[in-house]
Amino acid sequence: MSREETSSSEWVNTHIVRSWAGAEPKEGEWDATVPLPAMTVDPEQWTATLEIPLDLGIKYDGGKPDYSLLPFNALEEVVRVLTYGAAKYSRDNWKLVEPHKERYVAAALRHLTAYARGEKSDTESGRHHLAHAATCLLYIIEKDMTGAK
Numbered sequence: 493m494s495r496e497e498t499s500s501s502e503w504v505n506t507h508i509v510r511s512w513a514g515a516e517p518k519e520g521e522w523d524a525t526v527p528l529p530a531m532t533v534d535p536e537q538w539t540a541t542l543e544i545p546l547d548l549g550i551k552y553d554g555g556k557p558d559y560s561l562l563p564f565n566a567l568e569e570v571v572r573v574l575t576y577g578a579a580k581y582s583r584d585n586w587k588l589v590e591p592h593k594e595r596y597v598a599a600a601l602r603h604l605t606a607y608a609r610g611e612k613s614d615t616e617s618g619r620h621h622l623a624h625a626a627t628c629l630l631y632i633i634e635k636d637m638t639g640a641k
Contacts, residue, residue, distance in 0.1 A: 569623040570630070576617045577627070586631050587640075593632055600628035 577586065589595050603614065603625040614621055634640075 566623070566626075569620050570626050573617065573619045573623045573627045576619060587635075592635055592640075596628040596631050600625040600632075603628070 578584075586596075603621040606614070607621040607625070611621060613619060614624055617624070
């Protein structure tokens with residue numbers, strides 16, 4: 493809800509609690525905010541007394557990655573490719589492949605090219621070409637982010 497759509501006490505309650513929790517609201521974030529049950533605000537002292545019933549659960553998730561955004565069917569197909577690779581080579585064998593970036597970029601491009609030409613699934617594994625390409629890209633990202641060669 494926007495500032496204009498709330499009463500002063502609702503907005504103050506919500507704003508103070510969010511600020512107190514260390515999460516400054518971003519544009520449009522008020523939509524997910526629920527006014528709290530009992531809160532007394534002393535505007536002269538800029539303090540708030542918050543009474544939260546014991547049956548009201550609170551969890552501060554602001555700023556944390558939202559894994560519910562993942563497309564789980566596609567993710568499962570990537571996991572199936574990972575499982576296939578672990579059985580074929582060995583678990584975490586990908587970490588030992590050198591030159592890492594060049595080999596996995598080439599493999600990702602092979603899978604992307606096969607998909608672009610109309611081939612949906614890899615003939616050897618039976619898994620989706622884009623899941624293979626995504627797996628290759630994840631390997632590259634992991635090495636880039638961890639600083640490994």
